[in-house]
Amino acid sequence: MLPVIAHAEPRLQAVMKRLEAGEPITLATLGGSITTGYAAQPPREKGWAALLAKSLGPKVKLINAGVSGTDSAAGVQRLQSQVLDKSPDLVIVEFGVNDQWLDPGVRGSSYEAILRKLLAAKKPPAVVVLGLTQQGNQARDAVEIQLKLAAHYGLTALDFGRWMQARVETGQDRWASLYDEPVHPNGMGHQRIALALAETLRAAARTPAVAAAPVPEPLHGRAHEFTRLLTGDTLKPYQVRGFERGGEVHPEWTGQQPGWVSKANDAEARFLVYGSEVAVFHAESEHYRNLEARVDDGPWVTLQGHVADRKGYLGWHYKVVGRDLEPTAHLLQVRVKRDEWAGSGRPASLLAVMSAGILPPALRASDFVRESPTNRPGLIPANDPQLRWVGRVGAGPLPSSKLMAWSGSELRARFTGRDLALEFSSTHWGTSHFTVEIDGRVNPLAVPGKDHTVWRLREPLADGEHTLRLVKRTEGSMAEASLHGLRLAEGGKLLAPPPARPLTLAFYGDSITAGACNGDVADDQYDDLYPHDGTRAYGAVAAARLGADYVGIAISGIGITATWHDLLMPDVWNRVAPRKDAAVAPADVRAPDVVLLNLGQNDHGFPASKGQPIAADFGPRYLAFVRQLRGRHPQAKIVLLMGGMSAPREQPAIPQAVERAVQTLRGEGDAKVWSYRFAAFAWAHPRIDVHAQMADELTRFLKDEVLK
Known part of the structure; x- marks a missing residue:
């Protein structure tokens, strides 16, 4: 009896019946270098995928989505474009060898996600799990996970190591005949894989049919079902120094574009990323040097670019930089590592950033x-x-x-x-x-x-x-x-509570200051407020960097002369909630040291949306509101801010009103008034990357001009 797990999976039986009837089918193979046919000559004709397709008959169209050096974590990222978009009838998944080198904390979730995404496709294909090991049927850690997943989802699976070992024990084959080196099977090895798969498919076709079962609950979570790939033009840092576009691309990854490369010791790049797991897909060989990366303020993780064993060929590696993160927006920092290769002139390169765990609301734990x-x-x-x-x-x-x-x-x-x-x-x-x-x-x-x-x-x-x-x-x-x-x-x-912080900053503003949409993945939206996070808006971030307490009085859509709803800031600025019927807040228990005002975006944006100009009296009403702030905060330093979005660029009346207010108040003897215009901005609501840049600017300004 063959050591094959062959469940009577209805979709596979239907595909095999179509083949027997002479109908055409599309076969897709997804895996690493063994799937590409590496070490068979020529690979695309003598690799196991091509040999299997040929053995199944002339009506089989092969889509070979093997990409050398990739594991199931990278496979998830390319599954849609390279497999599902081709509408295959049968998909064979092979990552047993490469997943052995994948982070153990990832390999179960990423491989399972491939299976679940295939089974949840609009037209689900038949799926076969191909469990490959290295020469001698070792190591088996990744394969055992994959075979267990195949059984969990009722899929046909081939444990090639057991199949081959049975032949070795009966004298039909020798492991040494199938491999010229430990990892990649040679031409004969590819023949054996194709033979074993053909036997497995035909055995499954002869098994009595059973009713299709619903997709069961996952064994390893669902994070890798919800991914995001940043590569090519989408891999765009919001801050970069010393890196430039370039580096070698993956020759087998269809449509792959250059990433970022540097030989400078102080090169650094920062990216906006999303999800509960963030990984960097980077180059490795004997000729590269190392990078290091971190997510937000997490620990630095080395990206091992210099791999002495990779002689004569380039590889790529999926390296997790942040895991068990909150499933929302994050900031990724990558830099060239200062180690023994500093000054060597060797390049360090990253090709892509791969995120998982961008979870919909129903799945957020x-x-x-x-x-x-x-x-x-x-x-x-x-x-x-x-x-x-x-x-x-x-x-x-x-x-x-x-x-x-x-x-x-x-x-x-x-x-x-x-x-x-x-x-x-x-x-x-x-x-x-x-x-x-x-x-x-x-x-x-x-x-x-x-x-x-x-x-x-x-x-x-x-x-x-x-x-x-x-x-x-x-x-x-x-x-x-x-x-x-x-x-x-x-x-x-x-x-007793933690001690009070030595400084308090109070911010008055609109959606920019409130952090509206700052964690949204795509377009601005208000249906799910989870990613809208006021604690990661520029004001809160700047306060944290200064070791200050933060007070935020901010409302989306609000202005001094115009509003997208029924509230103007002069109506509610001093209340305990943004409602006209809310109580006026009592005097501050602890008066703010600095009061910051950032309004004007909606004073311009709302009338502009109707083809109308900003209110003619915006300047006087702006000054009147600043006077109200001064009345409530007589000892505070006041900073009038402009920007974060486009209004100050599009409407000159806004910077004019701000500067006139500063000049007027200073002319009246109020020396504790400043203005600052942000260089960082976004056309839509700024995300946390723009907020981080705004916080950088504001922190420097406060230290240099206001708090000195």
């Missing part, structure tokens, strides 16, 4: 589990004096609760115990997205509108003291939530 609200004792009320509140926070529906409307509103605390639960209520329609940071680990939390909810950590914390930051990400006009309080583990105690 949470570290919190929802519980039913109860009246049991032990709730630490939100107004407890040992809780530190930052930003403009109002009174909630209960005397002891706190309204968190404005994005950037923040609670800080220290506590003991291994458990934490948070109790919220909301009368607003929108979902409030929060960052719950515990001991530095970020845990996103979505609190629904018009509901009363309790959220408890799924997993217990370690023993000892813990720090908590609860920060509202969603802007106030989209969602409001009230925190009733928090519950700790039995015996847990609330401790």
Whole structure:
């Protein structure tokens, strides 16, 4: 009996019946260099894929999507264009050898994603798993995962190592005859693979048919079903120094374009990326040098470009730089590593950035589990004096609760115990997205509108003291939530809060300051507010870099003279929520040291959308609003900002009004007023890469001009 796993998979049986009837079919093969036919001469004619297609008959059209040096993580990225877009009837997937060198934390998820995407296609093909090992049927780690996945999804699979070993043990073959080196089978090896596959397909065709089963739940998660490939023109850094377009491309990857290459020791590039896993696809050989990369402020990871064993040929490697990230937008920094190859004149090159885990809302996991609200004792009320509140926070529906409307509103605390639960209520329609940071680990939390909810950590914390930051990400006009309080583990105690930061910055603005759309993958959208994150807008980022507390009073679509809704900033700037019926906020417990104003985009954009000019009295009304700010913040330094989007470039009245306001106030003896115009901007809402550049600019300006 052949050591073949041959399930009676209905799609495969249908394909084989079509072949027997003389009908044409399209066969696609997806894999690495063995699938390309490497070491067979000529490869495209004598490789196993070509030999199998020929043995199945003249009506078989072959699509060979083998690409040397790629594993299933790269295979997922090219699956659509190189396989699914060809509408194959039968797909054979081979990554057993290359996945052996793939990060163990990736190989199960990426290979499973290929299977799931094939099975979920509009016209699902028959799928066969080809489990190849190196000479002698070793190593088997990756193959065992792939065979288990084949069984899980009811797919036909060939364990070629076992098939071949059975022939060796009966004296029909020798491993040494099939390989001239340990990795790639020679011409005879390709013949044997084709023979084994043909036997497997025919055995499956003879197996009694069974009803098709629905696609089961995944074994390794779904991150690699949702990917993004940045390559060629889409691999565009938002900041670059020392790198230039170029480097060798993958000759077998259809349509592949040059990436970025450098011989400079100080070369650096930064990219906007998305997902819960970020990897760099980079070149490696005996002639390359090393790179290093990190995501956001994560650890630096070496990208091993210098691989002495790769003599005479170039390879590529999928190297994970960030994993278990929040499934949203991130910043990737890549630089040439200063090591023993510094100054060698050798190039370092990256070809692509591959992301996984750009998850739809239904698949976003949470570290919190929802519980039913109860009246049991032990709730630490939100107004407890040992809780530190930052930003403009109002009174909630209960005397002891706190309204968190404005994005950037923040609670800080220290506590003991291994458990934490948070109790919220909301009368607003929108979902409030929060960052719950515990001991530095970020845990996103979505609190629904018009509901009363309790959220408890799924997993217990370690023993000892813990720090908590609860920060509202969603802007106030989209969602409001009230925190009733928090519950700790039995015996847990609330401790004195973290110390206050030495500086406070207060920002007044529109959607730019609110961080609207700053994590959106494609076009601006407001259906899913999860990626709209006020904590990663330029003001919050600049405050964090300066070690300052952040106060954000920002509303999408708002202006001083024009608005996309029914609110103007003079109506709500001093209230606890962006509503005309909201209470006026009491005097700040801690007065801001610097007040920053960035308005004008909507004063221009809204009338321009109707073919109308900016209000003729924009300048005087702008000055009048700055005077209101000065009245509330008499001791603060005031910075009038321009930019982040296109209005100051398109409408001269905006910079004119800003500069005139500074001149007028300084002429009246107010020396604590400045203006600053951002160089960084975006035509649509800026993403976090533009916000990072704006924060760079603003941080320098504040240090050099305002805070000195």
